[in-house]
Every structure is written in structure tokens, then in C-alpha cells.
Amino acid sequence: xxxxxxxxxxxxxxxxxxxxxEIGIDGMTVTEVRGHGRQKGHxxxxxxxxxxxxxxxxxxxxxVLPDSLVNRAVETILKSAKTGKIGDGKIFLSRIxxxxxxxxxxxxxxxx
Amino acid sequence: MEEDQVTPLAELGPRVEAQRERIRKLFENGxxxxxxxxxxxxxxxxxxKKVFGELLRVRSAPAQGLSLLALGGYGxxxxxxxxxxxxxxxxxxxxxxxxxxPLISEFSRTLWDLGFRVSSAGRTVDECKHIDDANAEFHLAxxxxxxxxxxxxxxxxxxxxxxxxxxxxxxxxxLSELQRLTRDRLNRYGNTIFxxxxxxxxxxxxxxxxxxxxxxxxxxxxxxxxxISPLNEDELTRNAVEFLSGIRCFLHYANARxxxxxxxxxxxxxxxxxxxIDDNLRRxxxxxxxxYFRHARTLNRQMLRYMEQRTVTxxxxxQRLMNAMPGTKxxxxxxxxYAVRDGLLGLTDERALADRQLIYGLxxxxxxxxxxxxxxxxxxxxxxxxxxxIPQKNTRITWPLLSNILSGxxxxxxxxxxxxxxxxxxxxxxxxxxxxxxxxDFYHRYTVDEHSLRAIEHLQDLTGTSDPRGAHFAPLWxxxxxxxxxxxxxxxxxxxxxxxxxxxxxxxxxxxxxxxxRLKLTSDEKNEIHFLIERHLDMSxxxxxxxxxxxxxxxxxxxxxGTQERLQRLxxxxxxxxxxxxxxxxxxxxxxxxxxxxVATSNHFSRTVDRDRLHVSDEALLLEQVRQQSDHASKAELxxxxxxxxxxxxxxxxxxxxxxxxxxxxxxxxxxxxxxLKERKHAFELTLxxxxxxxxxxxxxxxxxxxxxxxxxxxxxANSAGVVLDTFHFVDLxxxxxxxxxxxxxxxxxxxxxxxxxQPLEPLLRGRLAAATAKPPKVALRTSIQFDDDAxxxxxxxxxxxxxxxxxxxxxxxxxxxHGCNIDVALIDTEGQKAIDVFYLTAQGMxxxxxxxxxxxxxxxxxxx
Numbered sequence: 001x002x003x004x005x006x007x008x009x010x011x012x013x014x015x016x017x018x019x020x021x022e023i024g025i026d027g028m029t030v031t032e033v034r035g036h037g038r039q040k041g042h043x044x045x046x047x048x049x050x051x052x053x054x055x056x057x058x059x060x061x062x063x064v065l066p067d068s069l070v071n072r073a074v075e076t077i078l079k080s081a082k083t084g085k086i087g088d089g090k091i092f093l094s095r096i097x098x099x100x101x102x103x104x105x106x107x108x109x110x111x112x
Numbered sequence: 113m114e115e116d117q118v119t120p121l122a123e124l125g126p127r128v129e130a131q132r133e134r135i136r137k138l139f140e141n142g143x144x145x146x147x148x149x150x151x152x153x154x155x156x157x158x159x160x161k162k163v164f165g166e167l168l169r170v171r172s173a174p175a176q177g178l179s180l181l182a183l184g185g186y187g188x189x190x191x192x193x194x195x196x197x198x199x200x201x202x203x204x205x206x207x208x209x210x211x212x213x214p215l216i217s218e219f220s221r222t223l224w225d226l227g228f229r230v231s232s233a234g235r236t237v238d239e240c241k242h243i244d245d246a247n248a249e250f251h252l253a254x255x256x257x258x259x260x261x262x263x264x265x266x267x268x269x270x271x272x273x274x275x276x277x278x279x280x281x282x283x284x285x286x287l288s289e290l291q292r293l294t295r296d297r298l299n300r301y302g303n304t305i306f307x308x309x310x311x312x313x314x315x316x317x318x319x320x321x322x323x324x325x326x327x328x329x330x331x332x333x334x335x336x337x338x339x340i341s342p343l344n345e346d347e348l349t350r351n352a353v354e355f356l357s358g359i360r361c362f363l364h365y366a367n368a369r370x371x372x373x374x375x376x377x378x379x380x381x382x383x384x385x386x387x388x389i390d391d392n393l394r395r396x397x398x399x400x401x402x403x404y405f406r407h408a409r410t411l412n413r414q415m416l417r418y419m420e421q422r423t424v425t426x427x428x429x430x431q432r433l434m435n436a437m438p439g440t441k442x443x444x445x446x447x448x449x450y451a452v453r454d455g456l457l458g459l460t461d462e463r464a465l466a467d468r469q470l471i472y473g474l475x476x477x478x479x480x481x482x483x484x485x486x487x488x489x490x491x492x493x494x495x496x497x498x499x500x501x502i503p504q505k506n507t508r509i510t511w512p513l514l515s516n517i518l519s520g521x522x523x524x525x526x527x528x529x530x531x532x533x534x535x536x537x538x539x540x541x542x543x544x545x546x547x548x549x550x551x552x553d554f555y556h557r558y559t560v561d562e563h564s565l566r567a568i569e570h571l572q573d574l575t576g577t578s579d580p581r582g583a584h585f586a587p588l589w590x591x592x593x594x595x596x597x598x599x600x601x602x603x604x605x606x607x608x609x610x611x612x613x614x615x616x617x618x619x620x621x622x623x624x625x626x627x628x629x630r631l632k633l634t635s636d637e638k639n640e641i642h643f644l645i646e647r648h649l650d651m652s653x654x655x656x657x658x659x660x661x662x663x664x665x666x667x668x669x670x671x672x673x674g675t676q677e678r679l680q681r682l683x684x685x686x687x688x689x690x691x692x693x694x695x696x697x698x699x700x701x702x703x704x705x706x707x708x709x710x711v712a713t714s715n716h717f718s719r720t721v722d723r724d725r726l727h728v729s730d731e732a733l734l735l736e737q738v739r740q741q742s743d744h745a746s747k748a749e750l751x752x753x754x755x756x757x758x759x760x761x762x763x764x765x766x767x768x769x770x771x772x773x774x775x776x777x778x779x780x781x782x783x784x785x786x787x788x789l790k791e792r793k794h795a796f797e798l799t800l801x802x803x804x805x806x807x808x809x810x811x812x813x814x815x816x817x818x819x820x821x822x823x824x825x826x827x828x829x830a831n832s833a834g835v836v837l838d839t840f841h842f843v844d845l846x847x848x849x850x851x852x853x854x855x856x857x858x859x860x861x862x863x864x865x866x867x868x869x870x871q872p873l874e875p876l877l878r879g880r881l882a883a884a885t886a887k888p889p890k891v892a893l894r895t896s897i898q899f900d901d902d903a904x905x906x907x908x909x910x911x912x913x914x915x916x917x918x919x920x921x922x923x924x925x926x927x928x929x930x931h932g933c934n935i936d937v938a939l940i941d942t943e944g945q946k947a948i949d950v951f952y953l954t955a956q957g958m959x960x961x962x963x964x965x966x967x968x969x970x971x972x973x974x975x976x977x
Contacts, residue, residue: 014657032699057705083659
């Protein structure tokens with residue numbers, strides 16, 4: 001099992017979600033986050049006051065998938081989240097030792 | 113439900129279970145809630161007596177020194193199928209407590225084995241004597257005590273002798289504790305009955321409200337005032353309690369546990385079974401829920417009234433003396449008197465309730481002052497509303513009256529009671545479609561009407577908000593133009609959800625048509641509300657589905673919105689709409705995104721106004737509309753007039769207004785300066801047309817300052833032919849024009865003379881400015897001056913932010929004129945004591961040189977401070 005953490009543009013979230021649904025992935029955790037990588041923030045002035053946007057809004061998706069689905073999911077996210085501009089985000093993969101469904105204590109991939 | 117006198121405990125289990133099943137069957141076959149609760153209570157009583165008696169018999173122990181008491185819901189004989197059994201073991205002494213301990217353990221265990229959820233406490237009589245903060249909650253439950261079995265004399269001693277004195281003395285303490293607990297509970301549920309999936313016990317309007325009312329009445333000695341409790345009230349309460357008790361029984365049976373949440377699924381099932389209804393009419397879940405809310409409203413309203421009447425407060429001597437004085441009178445414009453007393457607003461003469469116009473005036477006053485209506489005033493209005501035989505005058509509301517209510521800083525303070533009293537539906541029948549309407553939705557927590565009113569409340573709460581999510585939006589709420597249109601849009605934006613239409617937005621727009629016709633809104637007003645309703649989801653969608661940091665997103669959004677004023681209203685509407693979905697819906701993240709889009713779009717407007725010019729060849733439809741309003745004037749002449757104005761000109765003026773300006777333009781040959789003065793709701797509006805001339809803007813703003821007018825907003829535009837069209841909104845600080853209508857013509861002539869140069873400005877200004885500058889500002893603000901050469905192809909943008917004061921615009925305008933700057937466009941605004949002025953400037957037809965900019969900065973910073 002692998003965990004996919006994808007930091008994407010908020011504007012791409014609906015497309016990514018729909019694309020994942022199309023390949024049969026409908027379970028995910030979504031978090032509204034802020035951050036920056038190479039895409040630095042900028043400063044807006046409104047009515048004499050400066051608003052510095054140094055941490056840009058992003059969406060973080062977290063999915064834990066069986067190994068067999070991981071590559072497809074990553075490709076799907078890459079395809080649907082990409083605009084080609086700085087700030088499109090990143091994908092992180094990590095191995096997961098165990099998954100347990102709280103309701104019935106099922107373990108392993110069947111708990112996903 | 114009588115049991116045999118002797119039943120061995122081993123046989124009791126199946127018999128109790130059979131009895132339970134029988135009660136359940138009776139309920140499912142239509143037995144009422146009252147009957148079901150009585151049966152359940154009898155079953156518990158009989159079982160307790162049997163078990164207790166059997167244990168005493170086996171141990172050959174007399175019950176002397178031990179009483180069994182039922183408390184709480186069980187004490188009041190309202191025992192629901194899976195409710196806890198609240199019991200008190202009352203001991204005569206500590207010795208008795210020690211002796212009976214093994215018996216009590218066995219007794220409790222046996223009851224658990226028989227399927228009763230026992231929640232018990234043990235106290236000696238002495239321990240019950242003292243009532244204080246630490247045990248107030250226990251003593252509230254004691255108010256429902258009922259003797260079950262054991263030592264009757266011991267119970268009577270407690271009831272009649274031990275507790276009567278302390279309970280009487282502790283009434284204020286118990287009452288205040290009850291009120292604290294009740295307030296906490298109501299807060300937990302957002303202080304509204306209108307939850308999509310309500311908890312029928314704990315939520316506002318649930319059975320706990322009824323219990324709280326009973327306790328408050330009991331603690332107040334139940335001195336009932338017949339005016340406060342109309343004869344039909346008890347019946348309404350009984351019906352509501354029966355209806356909600358029936359639901360709670362149904363929920364317990366359906367969930368097989370003490371779960372009181374009326375979920376969507378169980379709402380549908382209850383409606384299918386016509387639960388609590390005996391009129392044989394079939395209702396869908398939404399219709400059935402309306403009945404629920406009606407009953408919940410009865411219980412909630414009654415409880416709130418008792419909360420207010422029985423509030424125990426410690427008043428200072430000053431407050432007591434103030435209260436003894438006659439009410440503080442608030443005179444309205446038309447001489448009618450209202451009074452504020454104890455922080456509540458009421459009519460001084462209840463006979464005035466027969467005039468609906470006065471009621472609307474009272475509500476507008478409440479919205480303006482931020483003072484809630486007194487319960488007496490509400491009861492009076494409720495009485496009038498439910499007794500059509502009482503003659504009423506002026507029952508039809510006019511738009512100006514409604515607009516007054518909606519324009520206040522606290523519109524929700526008027527709209528909430530209007531909704532409770534049925535007055536809102538009277539005024540806006542379109543709102544009826546969403547009254548207590550449940551629409552199943554994963555995100556929404558409240559009924560549609562509650563969502564709409566809550567949205568308005570969130571705007572109102574922006575005044576003095578400490579919520580960081582609202583901090584950015586508070587100044588927008590304070591300064592928003594035409595607040596009445598924004599609030600009416602919020603009232604109507606979701607009414608389509610209650611209409612048989614495919615898209616709720618289309619339904620809401622349909623409702624707007626009827627409302628606008630009835631209220632006689634102007635076409636501009638209707639168009640504005642139409643825009644806000646039609647686009648009420650756009651800003652939220654843009655924030656969540658578009659890249660708001662992409663300039664093309666911003667320019668596309670700005671093009672759809674059109675003007676800064678609209679943007680401000682749409683932003684506030686979006687903020688309120690998201691916030692009212694559920695308490696967590698407006699995350700700090702969303703709030704920040706919304707603000708970013710607002711700022712980017714707002715800046716886009718001020719940075720593109722000069723670049724984005726009108727070309728009549730692209731505006732055939734507009735030309736035709738204006739021509740129709742202008743008695744079919746010459747097309748060529750109209751084209752000459754419009755060509756080259758900034759697009760903002762069209763965005764902020766309707767075809768009717770453009771036609772009026774064109775009429776003034778046509779008269780320029782007769783008089784070189786044309787003016788038009790209009791009285792608006794909170795300010796006057798002066799429009800001036802003239803051929804461009806040096807220092808025109810400075811002369812005009814100086815002339816207004818000389819008359820003591822405070823300019824709050826202004827636009828100055830010029831077309832390609834050099835005709836200047838300036839619109840100034842100003843407040844008549846000294847009421848010169850308001851009190852002396854005859855002065856208006858002289859005022860206009862004086863303005864024209866100053867602009868013409870036929871009347872010198874300096875002597876007029878001298879006295880006025882000297883007097884005005886004597887007042888120090890309330891909040892010190894440092895002047896900031898920014899230049900931007902990228903905002904326009906041919907001019908330099910200068911943004912001045914400074915302390916507002918009379919004559920400020922004149923000072924700036926005069927300085928610009930002195931240094932050879934021509935104003936192509938000016939956008940003037942104020943926010944509290946802050947002036948925010950944007951000028952697009954040229955010098956000798958070019959952008960300003962760096963030297964000129966530096967000079968202006970130095971001059972203006974020096975003079976403005």
C-alpha cells in the first residue's frame with residue numbers, strides 16, 4: 001500500500017477529483033492548506049494597506065491505495081492537475097505499513 | 113399494566129420484556145405519546161416496586177430510613193423507551209446509607225439485567241439541605257422528585273420540611289444556573305430551531321425547552337399573568353409536547369437507543385406514517401417537517417419568554433435609578449415616539465399598534481439603533497397579526513418603508529421578529545415558499561429560511577466583529593452602498609428552492625419579478641437585485657474553481673461584475689452566504705481567498721478605468737435605449753456625447769440617467785455649465801456638465817466645501833470631445849438644502865458661477881474652512897500617495913489616502929491645478945474618516961514625469977499631513 005499526498009492548485013481540484021473518480025478512486029481526504037515552493041507570493045495594495053500573500057492557497061489530497069493502483073492514480077493526478085505554470089504543486093509517495101477499518105477491524109488492502 | 117403481587121425475579125425479565133414489546137406495538141398501531149409514556153412509566157414504577165419489595169423481603173429488612181425517588185424526566189412521568197431511569201436513594205442517616213449499600217447494589221444490578229438504564233445517586237437528608245453552586249444541577253433535577261417506594265415519612269420530611277426553606281431561598285441561584293445551562297445548550301445548537309436534522313430533545317425548540325420552561329415557572333412560583341399566557345397557549349404547548357414526544361418515542365424505537373436526532377431518513381419515514389397527525393392528509397417529508405418546526409417554535413418561544421421575564425440580574429444603583437426614569441424617547445422624523453428601556457425598544461402607546469406604518473417604523477428604528485424589540489411590543493404585534501377583526505390601517509408596506517428596515521446597521525434585529533410574527537411573509541409573500549423548508553443537502557445545516565436570515569445576521573455581526581474571518585469584510589459592510597438592495601437580495605436569493613422549478617436561481621428571479629412589481633422598485637433597483645441573485649454563486653465558484661492569481665481570471669470576473677459598487681455587494685453576499693451554510697463552512701482559507709479575489713478585482717477596476725473607454729460603434733443597443741429615453745434625439749449628436757467616456761460611466765449610470773445627462777449636454781450651448789441636483793437617501797447627488805477648463809475639479813469641490821457640504825464619493829469623467837461630467841455625492845452637514853428647499857436653486861447657481869469663474873471661490877471658502885479645521889480628527893491617519901504608470905496607456909494613476917476633512921478635495925484639486933496637472937478621471941471615496949481618492953493625471957497631454965510626481969508627493973504630503 002502507498003500513500004499519495006498531492007498538493008494541487010485549488011482551481012484544479014474538481015478536475016482531479018472527477019478524473020480519479022473515473023478510474024474508480026472515490027475515497028480521499030481533502031485539506032485546505034497554504035504554502036509555497038518556487039511560486040512565491042506577491043503583495044496587493046488595497047486602500048493604502050499592503051496585503052502580502054506569502055503563503056498561497058492550495059489543496060492537499062491524501063489517498064492510500066493498493067500498489068496496483070498507485071501508478072495510474074499518479075498519472076491521473078499529473079494529467080488533470082497540470083497547467084504548466086509554476087505553482088501546479090507536487091506529489092509525494094510513501095509506503096504504508098498497515099490499514100485498519102475502525103468499524104469492523106478489517107486489516108490490509110481490504111480495509112481501503 | 114398491573115403485575116401479580118408476587119413474581120420471582122427470575123420470571124420478571126421475560127414479563128417486563130413482553131410488556132415493553134406490547135407498549136411498542138401499541139405505539140406503532142397509533143397510540144399517542146402521552147399514553148405510551150404513561151405505560152412506560154407504569155412499567156418502570158411497578159418493576160421497581162417489585163424488585164425493591166422482593167429484595168427487602170429476602171433480606172427481611174424494613175424500608176425504614178430509605179426512600180426511592182424518581183427524578184428528572186422519569187420524575188415528571190415522561191419516560192421515553194430508551195431513556196435513563198433517574199433515581200435517588202434517599203437515606204435517613206449515614207448509618208442507613210451503610211446498611212442499605214449491599215441492597216442498593218443488588219437492586220441496581222437487577223434493574224440493569226431487566227433492561228433499564230439506571231442513572232442513580234444517593235444522598236442523606238442532611239446532604240440535601242444545602243443548595244449551592246456545586247450542586248445546583250442536582251437540585252434542578254430534584255424539582256421533579258416523585259416518591260416511588262420505601263420510607264414515605266422520610267420523603268415527606270424531605271419534601272415538606274427539609275427542602276421547602278432552602279429551595280425557596282435558593283430560587284435565584286437555581287434560576288440563574290438553569291439560565292446558564294439553557295444558554296449554553298442553545299449556543300451549542302446555534303440558537304436556532306431550524307436545523308435540517310434536529311435533535312428533538314436538546315436542540316432549541318426541543319423537549320428540553322419545555323422542561324426548562326416548567327422549571328422556570330416552578331422557580332418563579334408560577335405566578336401566571338393572563339396577558340403573558342393567553343388562554344390558548346397551554347393548548348398549543350400541550351399539542352407541541354405531544355407531537356415532539358411522539359417523535360422522540362419513534363426515534364428511540366427506530367434507533368433502538370437513546371438517539372434523538374431526526375435524520376433525513378427518519379423524517380421521510382415519520383411523514384410516511386403521518387406521525388403525530390390525525391387529519392388524514394398525506395404529507396411529504398418537507399411538509400411534515402414544517403409541522404415539526406411550528407411546534408418547536410411554540411416551545412422555543414415560550415421558553416425564551418420565560419428566560420427573559422425571569423432573568424435574575426443584579427442592577428447597580430445607577431441602573432435602578434435609570435430604570436425608574438421615563439423611557440429614553442427616540443423621536444423619528446415624522447414625530448412618532450418610541451422608547452428604549454432596559455435595552456429594549458417598545459412603543460410608548462400600544463394603541464399605535466393598530467397602524468401598521470408605525471409598526472414598520474418601530475422595526476426600522478430597531479434595525480437602525482441595534483436595539484431589540486421588547487417582548488411586550490412583539491406580543492402586541494403578534495396579537496394584532498392573529499386578530500384580523502381588530503381594525504388596522506396602512507397595512508400595505510411601501511418600498512421606502514421596507515427599505516428603511518433593510519438599510520439599518522442591524523437589519524436582522526427587525527427581520528427576526530418579523531419572521532417569528534409572520535410579518536415578513538406578509539411583507540414579502542415570496543418568502544413563504546422557504547418558510548421552515550428542509551432541503552436535503554450534505555453541507556447545509558439549517559432550513560432555507562434560517563440560512564437566509566442567518567446570512568443577514570452574519571453581515572450585521574461584522575459591526576465590531578472579533579472573528580478574524582470577518583475582519584477584512586467589516587469595512588465593506590460599513591461603507592456598502594444601497595444596503596437595502598443587498599439585504600433584499602439575500603432574502604430572495606434562495607426562495608426558488610421552495611418552488612417547482614429546475615434551477616432555484618430561476619425560481620428566485622421569478623419571485624423577484626412579483627416582489628419588484630408589488631413594491632414598485634425602480635428598474636435600476638430591480639436590475640441590481642437581479643444581478644445579485646443571478647450571480648450569487650459566481651464569486652464563490654470563481655474562488656474555488658479558478659486560479660484567482662491569474663490576471664485573466666480577475667479581468668473576466670471584473671467584466672462580469674461591472675462596477676466596484678456591485679463587487680462590494682456581491683462580495684458581502686458571498687461572504688454571508690457561505691458563512692450561513694454551517695458554522696464551519698467559511699474556513700479562514702476560504703475567507704482569505706474571497707478577500708484576495710475582491711482586492712484583485714477592486715484594483716483591476718481602479719487601474720483600468722482610464723484605459724477601458726467607450727466606443728459607440730460597439731454600443732448599438734445602449735444607443736437605442738438612450739435614444740428612446742431622449743425623445744429620439746439625433747444619433748450623431750448622441751454618439752458625439754458618449755464617445756470616449758470610461759466604460760465605468762455606463763456601468764454606474766442607467767440608460768435613463770445617461771439620457772438625462774445627454775439632455776444637459778444639449779443645453780451647454782445656452783449655459784456653459786449645467787447642473788442637476790437630486791436628493792438621495794443618505795446624501796445629495798450633484799451632476800455637472802461643462803467643457804473642460806483649468807482647475808474645474810478644484811473649483812467644483814471648493815464650491816461644495818464653501819457651502820459646507822461633505823463630499824463622500826465622486827466620479828469625474830471626460831469624453832473624447834473634452835466634455836467633463838462630474839458626479840458628486842455629498843452630505844449636507846448643516847441641513848441647508850434639507851431645511852430650505854428654496855436654497856437649492858441658489859446653490860446650483862452658485863456652483864455654476866464658481867465653475868464659470870464669475871464668482872471668486874476664495875472669499876466663500878475662507879470662513880468655512882477656518883471653522884471646519886478647528887476640529888481635531890478622531891483617528892489620526894498618515895497620508896499615503898502612490899503613483900502607477902502602468903494602469904493607463906496615456907496617464908499616470910495617483911492614489912491618495914488621507915484623513916478626510918472638509919475641503920480636502922479642494923486642496924488636492926487646487927494643488928494639482930497649480931502644478932499643471934489635468935484630471936482625466938477621478939474616483940473619490942471615503943471609508944469612515946479615511947479618504948481614498950484615485951486620479952488619472954496628465955501634464956501637457958503626457959504621463960507625469962518622475963520630477964513632477966516627486967513634486968506632487970512633496971506638496972501633498974506637506975499640506976495633507
